[in-house]
Amino acid sequence: MTRDVAIIGQGMTKFQEHWDRGVRELAAEAITEALQDATISHEQVQALFVGSMGRFGGQEHIGALVADYTGLTPIPATRVEAGCACGALAMRSAFLAVLSGLYDIVVACGVEKMTDLTDSGDLISALGAASDQEWELQAGLTFPAVYALMARAHMAKYGTTKEQLAMVSAKNHKNAVNNPKAHFRREFTIQQILQAKMVCAPLGLLDCSPVSDGAAAIVIADSEIAETHECPVWIRGSGHASDTIALQDRPTITNIPAAQVAARKAYEYAEISPDEVDVAEIHDNFTIGELMGLEDLGFVPEGQGGIATEAGETQIEGGKLPVNTSGGLKARGNPIGATGIAQAIEIMLQLRDNAGKRQVEDVEVGLTHSIGGSGATAIVTLLSSKRR
C-alpha cells in the first residue's frame, strides 16, 4: 500500500455541561493536552481538521476559529461535518491527509457546545438537522423518533426486548463510573431504566445519550515520526460509507447498511477480521444503536444484538468483546462533534494499557464505529498497537 499512519497523542476535556466554556476554550484545552501527550510543539502541526456540527451556536467557519484560538494559524484548518460522525470524519480526514504524503503531522479535533441552546424545543429541532430536515424533522420526526422507529422494527422482527435495550444502558453507565472524563458516572438498574420517562416509545430517557459539551483531540503522524514514540496506536483500517439521508428510503430499517459497508472496507484494508477485534466503541446515541452496531460490524449474527448483550458478551468482566468501556455515548456523554474522537481515545487508552479500572486484558486490536444521522454516514476505524 502506502504509508503507515498512527495516533501519537490524545487529549480531551471532561464531557459535561461546561457553562463557563465555549467552543474556543473547549477545543484549546483538548488540543493543548493532545500536543503535550504527543510531545510535539504547535509549530510542528501541519494541518488541522475539526469535526463539529456547530448548529447549537450558529458560529460557522469553525476550522479557522479553532486554529486561531489554539495558536495553530496559519496552517490549513478545515471543519468537517457528517451529523454525529463529525469527529470520526475529522479523524479519517487527518488519516487521509497523512496517508497522501503531503502532511506528516496533523491534528484531528472534535468539539461541540450544545448547552447554550437552552430552549428545549430549539434543541430538539437542532438535533433533527442530522436527519432529513424537510421530510423527517418538519413532519414531526425528532431525532430520537428516528431511532425509535428502528427500535420498534428491530423488536418486531427479531424479538429484541426493552429489557435488552436497558441492559446496554446499564452496562455503559457502570463502565463510566471508572472514566474520569465521563459525563455521568453513576449506575442505573434495569428497573430504573425501564421506568424512566418516555421520550419516543419504546425509547425512554435512559435509552438516549445526553446533551453534553466537550472537546477531544488526537495527533496523527506518519510512521517515521510515530516510531520515535513509545506507544503509537496504528490506524490499520478506515472505512467510510454513505446512505440515504432519510430512514424512509432505506430497504431495511432494522440495521444500518452504511455501517456494514464501512466495516467491510475497514476490515479489508486492515486485513483484520471481526473476531480479531478485542475491544470496540460502538455508536450508542440510543441503546438500539449499540445492538444494531454489534450486528452490522459482524460481531454477532443478524438480529442477535439483544441476545448477545443479555448473555454478557459485551461486558468488561468476562465478556467476549467488551463494548463501550468508556461508558459510550450514553454515559461518557455525546458532544456531537467530539464523540468520534473520544471513541478513538478510549481505544488508544485500552491499547496503551492506560484505561485504569476499565482496562480490558490482552488488547491488541480495537474498533470505533461512528454513525451520522440515522445511518446516512458510517465511519469504522480499526486501531492496533501493532503496526502490521
Next chain:
Amino acid sequence: MQVGIVGYGVYIPKFRIKVHEIARVWNEDGETMAKGLGVSEVSVPDLDEDTTTIAVEAARNAIKQSGIDPRKIGALYVGSESHPYAVNPTASTVAEAISAGPGDFTCADLEFACKAGTAGIQMCMGMVAAGQIEYGVAIGSDCAQGRPGDALEYSASAGACALILGQKGIIAEIEGTYSYSTDTPDFFRREGENFPSHGSRFTGKPAYFRHVLNGATGLMTKLGLTVEDFDYACFHSPNGKFPIIAANTLKIPFEKVEPSLVVRAIGNTYSASAMLSMARLLDICEPDQRILMVAYGSGAGSDAFSLKTTDLLLEKRDQVPKVDDYVNNKVYIDYAIYAKHRGKILDMT
C-alpha cells in the same frame, strides 16, 4: 338550461363535546340547555384541523363521488366565517389540494355569516348556465367559535360540505334559487375580535325567521310551487329548534324536515349547516324527489333552492362516506381538551 349538483361531499371532525359538559363548566343545567337548544353534543375539530383542511376533505369526497376530472373545474368558492386568514385565500389552498387549476380557473373566498357557502352555489350556477365554466365547486366550511360561557358556545361546531355544480351527470337538478337580503345586524364580529357578538332574541323573528320564511315563500312563488310539491325540506340550523319552527310556520310536516336535522347530533356548522342538512337528505332520499333548502346568514339574508333528484343519485352516493358515517364516527372530549383544541387557553399560538 339544466344546472345541477354533479357530486357532493361532506366532512365532520370526529371529536364531540356534550352540551352537558359545557354546562358543567359554566354552572348551567345541562338538561335544560340541551332541551332548550335541541342540541345534545357538538363537533370539535382536531388540533391540526381548520376550515381549510375540512374543506379539502369534503371537496375530495365530492370529486370522488362525481368522478369528474378536477382539471375541468373552472371556479371554486369557499364560504366561511372562520377562514384561517384575514387576507390569504382558503380557496387557493383547497384548489391545489384537489388538483384544480392553475389555468382557466378562478377561485375566491366568500363571507356572509352562515350563508357564505350557498352564495357560492349561486355564483357557480350562473357561471355554469352561462357556459363560462364546465364545473364549479361551492364549499361551505366552518370551525365555529363561541365566546366562553356564551349561549353560542353550546351550539357552535365544525363541519364542511362541498358541491360540484355542472350540466353533465346531474344527481340533483337545481330548479331555481331565490334570495332575500336586508341589513339586519343580528350577529356580527369585528376585525380582530376572537368571538362574535349577537342580539339574543333579536336573532329570532326580525332576523332568522323573517329571512328564512320570505326566502322559502319567495322561491315557491317564483317557481310556481307549493309546500305540497316538496318531499323534503332543510333549513339553516343555528340550533335544533329554529328549523322546526320554520317548517311549522310554512306548514311543512315534521317528517319532511326531521331527516335533515343533523344539528341535533353535531351542532351548528355555520356555513356548512344548510348544505350538510341537504346532504343528509340526498343521502336518504329517492330519485325524482324535490327538496327545499333555505340557508340563512346573519347580517342578514337567505338563499333558497329547489332541488330535484335524478336516477344518477343512487349510482353515485355510495362512493363516498355519508353524513351519518361521519356523525357516528365520534370520540368524546371534556371541556379542558376542548378549550385546548379551540385555542381558548390564552397565549396559545
Next chain:
Amino acid sequence: MTILAEPSIPEYWRGINARFRLEGTECADCGRRTFPPRIVCPRCKSTKTIPKQFSGKGTLRSYTIVYEAPKGQELHVPYVMGLVELEEGPTVTAQIVDVNPDALKIGLELEVVFRKISAGGRRGIVRYGFKFQPLQYPLHTSNA
C-alpha cells in the same frame, strides 16, 4: 437564531405538489418511484424522472409515539409518527392521526388525510401537508 423546525415560505411553496397531493416522481427508464420527487433516479441514475401522484393508500412500516416535540408541535404531544409504505412502493414519513395507540401495529392499513403541519403562530403562515389515518369502515366504503 433560526432553527428550521418548519420550512421557510419559499421552501414550503416549492414542495406544495408533494405536500398537498403526495406527488413524487417515477423514472421513465426503469419505473422506480420515489417520494419526495428526485431529479436523479436512485436505481438507474437516469435524469428522466416525471411527476407521479400517489394514491395515499399505504401500510405502517414502523411507528413511535413522540413525547418531546420540536418547535411548533408542542401542543400535539404525545403524537404518533410512522413510516408509511405507499401501495406504489415508496415509504413516506408522517404523523399518524385518529389512531388508538393500542391499535398501532406494523402492517396497519392507512390512507392519507390533509391536515395542518404547523400553525404559524399569530403572524406566520399556516403550513398544510399530509398525515395518515387508519382505514375506518364505514367511512371508507369504496376501494376506488
